[in-house]
Amino acid sequence: MTKLQKQMFIIIGILFVIVFSMAASISIAKNVEPDKLIVQYKTLQDTKIPESMNDVSIVYFTDLQYGKFENKKRANKLFDKIEHLDPDIIIFGGDLFDESCQMNQEDIDYITNKLSKINAPLGKFCVLGEKDEANNDIVRSILNQSQFEILENETILLSNQKSDGITLSALSNTSDPSKITAADTQYNLLVTHMPDTLTNEELSTKSISLALCGHSHGTQITFPILGGYKTIDGAKSLNRSRAKKISFPYIISSGVGCTHVNLRFMSTPEIYYFMLQSK
Secondary structure, three states, X not given: OOHHHHHHHHHXXXXXXXXXXXXXXXXXXXXXXXXXXXXXXXEEEEOOOOHHHOOOEEEEEOOOOEOOOEOHHHHHHHHHHHHHHOOOEEEEOOOOEOOOOOOOXXXXXXXXXXXXXXXXXXXXXXXXXXXXXXXXXXXXXXXXXXXXXXXXXXXXXXXXXXXXXXXXXXXXXXOOHHXXXXXXXXXXXXXXXXXXXXXXXXXXXXXXXXXXXXXXXXXXXXXXXXXXXXXXXXXXXXXXXXXXXXXXXXXXXXXXXXXXXXXXXXXXXXXXXXXXXXX
């Protein structure tokens, strides 16, 4: 074999590996990852968490996007998983239906029934996403019927049958950080839909122990080295491919459903399970 033949053989081999890897990645993105659902387990331990909140569990999920891609099969997997986790508190981060969903009464009844059956003895809370605002009256009606308290630019106390507890702050898409009123002595969990909301400089003056957000779907398709395949309004400064140092820790969930395309790659659908521990 000549030197030129060896070089051609190596080039052909490299091209074959690239093509094979691309084909495998497309298959995973289309047939595997969108149907998966993982649980991210985390312990939140802090001196600001009172003993009365020890072992209190919180499940956070966001971006259900029920409709064209997030069908009953996938949604049933989500709600079965939440039931199995048996949380004390449930928090939904917004975008109940996908923008392409032509909601009929069957869809409304199904989602209302599933959300209503979630048992969370210490409270069910949510913020609205931009897609919820497009179907404002219907989504609010579903959430209210399902015993979810819609939080909008406010701070509330979460407690376990005691006078103390932790605080839960919420910022709407039209955020007003001045409404965040948690004291420095309290553990304050902040929830908002869009990651870029967290970059508001006024929040640096607030007591925030941990922030939760979604919206970007973890960019839904993430290429190695290159990062997400696109950015969207509300997640341009902060997303799973682009971090930014701010004055408090934050988690950007990749969410549950798919939007625009029924593909996910290196952005597996996920929900979070938090266990509170005093320190």
